[in-house]
Amino acid sequence: MKQDTEPFDLESVIAWLKTQDYKVVAPFSPRVAYSQAPSPAPLLKAAILDVETTGTNALTDQIIELGIVIVEYCPSTGQAYRVLETYSELADPGMPIPATSTKIHGITDEMVRGKSFISAEIEDLVRDISLIIAHNAKFDRQFVEARFPFFQEKAWSCSFSQIPWKSEGFGSAALEHLLYRAGFHFNGHRAVVDCHALLTVLQLDLPSCDIKAFKKLLDTVQTADLKIWALQTPFESKDKLKNRHYRWHAEQRTWYKSISQNELDQEATWLRQEVYNHRPFQLKQEIIDAYNRFSNRDGISEIVNY
DNA sequence: CGTCATTGAGTACTTACTTC
DNA sequence: GAAGTAAGTACTCAATGACG
Numbered sequence: 001m002k003q004d005t006e007p008f009d010l011e012s013v014i015a016w017l018k019t020q021d022y023k024v025v026a027p028f029s030p031r032v033a034y035s036q037a038p039s040p041a042p043l044l045k046a047a048i049l050d051v052e053t054t055g056t057n058a059l060t061d062q063i064i065e066l067g068i069v070i071v072e073y074c075p076s077t078g079q080a081y082r083v084l085e086t087y088s089e090l091a092d093p094g095m096p097i098p099a100t101s102t103k104i105h106g107i108t109d110e111m112v113r114g115k116s117f118i119s120a121e122i123e124d125l126v127r128d129i130s131l132i133i134a135h136n137a138k139f140d141r142q143f144v145e146a147r148f149p150f151f152q153e154k155a156w157s158c159s160f161s162q163i164p165w166k167s168e169g170f171g172s173a174a175l176e177h178l179l180y181r182a183g184f185h186f187n188g189h190r191a192v193v194d195c196h197a198l199l200t201v202l203q204l205d206l207p208s209c210d211i212k213a214f215k216k217l218l219d220t221v222q223t224a225d226l227k228i229w230a231l232q233t234p235f236e237s238k239d240k241l242k243n244r245h246y247r248w249h250a251e252q253r254t255w256y257k258s259i260s261q262n263e264l265d266q267e268a269t270w271l272r273q274e275v276y277n278h279r280p281f282q283l284k285q286e287i288i289d290a291y292n293r294f295s296n297r298d299g300i301s302e303i304v305n306y
Numbered sequence: 307c308g309t310c311a312t313t314g315a316g317t318a319c320t321t322a323c324t325t326c
Numbered sequence: 327g328a329a330g331t332a333a334g335t336a337c338t339c340a341a342t343g344a345c346g
C-alpha cells in the first residue's frame with residue numbers, strides 16, 4: 001500500500017515541538033522570491049558567487065564549479081526581492097580532482113568530463129552587476145579573477161569578514177552554522193546551493209542593531225579603508241607602534257596599519273606627537289575599497305608628506 | 307676559565323577561524 | 327593538506343654578570 005500523505009499533520013507537529021522549546025530545523029531549499037512588498041527605494045542587483053575548486057591554492061588549483069545567483073535588493077533595508085537569474089556550471093580543470101577536495105564537494109572527474117565555462121556567457125550575466133558577494137571573498141575572488149579577468153573591475157564584498165557575526169551572537173561565521181541559525185540544514189558545498197544559502201543567511205536580522213545582515217554588509221562595503229605605512233620611524237617608537245596595533249613589515253622594514261579614512265587626521269596627529277617628535281614625516285597610503293579589497297593585485301599607493 | 311641564570315630581541319610555532 | 331588574520335606562547339641566540 002502506497003503512502004501518499006503524511007501520517008500526521010506536519011505543521012501542527014512542528015508548532016507543538018516549538019511550544020516544547022524544541023528547535024525545528026527544516027531542510028533547505030532555494031527560494032526565488034523573498035518579498036512581494038513595495039520597496040522604499042529603487043532596487044539594485046547583486047551577484048552572489050561561489051566556486052568549488054580542486055584545492056585551496058589559487059595559483060595551482062582550478063575552479064571546477066561556478067555558481068552565481070543574481071538577486072534584486074533594496075539598498076536602504078537590505079531586503080532581498082526576486083532572484084532574477086541563476087548560473088551553475090561545471091568545468092574540467094585539466095587535472096585530476098584530488099580525493100580530499102571531492103570529499104568536500106562531491107564533484108568527481110566523471111562529473112566534469114567534457115564540461116567547460118563559457119566566459120562570454122558569464123561576462124554577460126554580470127555586466128550590469130556592480131556588487132559581488134561571496135562568503136570568504138578572499139578565497140573566491142582570487143580564483144575567479146585568475147580565470148575571468150573581468151571580475152577585477154567589480155566591487156566585492158565578503159559576508160564572512162565584513163559582517164560581525166561573532167559579536168552579534170552567532171557562535172560561528174561558517175555558512176552551515178549561519179544557515180542553521182536561520183532555521184535550515186543543508187548538504188552544502190555545491191556552488192549554486194551555497195549561493196542560495198548565503199542569500200537566506202543575509203536576510204537574518206542582527207540583534208544589536210536590528211538591521212539585516214545584508215544591510216550591514218552594504219554599509220561596510222561603502223566605507224573605504226586606508227592602509228598606511230609609517231616611513232622612517234625611530235627605533236625607540238616601536239613599542240608605541242606595536243601597542244597601537246601597527247604591524248611590522250619585515251621586507252619593507254616599516255610599520256603599517258589599516259584604518260578607516262576618517263581616522264586619518266587623528267592618526268597623523270598621534271604619529272606626529274608620539275613617533276616623529278613633531279618633525280616632518282612621510283606616510284605611504286593606499287586606499288582599500290570594494291574594488292581592490294580581497295584582490296591579489298597590487299594597489300596604487302602614494303607617499304604623502306606631513 | 308667554566309657554568310649558570312637573566313635579559314632582550316627576534317623568530318617561530320600554536321591556536322582558532324574560514325574557504326576548497 | 328594552503329593561506330590569511332591575530333593574538334598568544336615558546337623558543338633561540340647572544341650578551342652580560344655572578345660565582346667558584
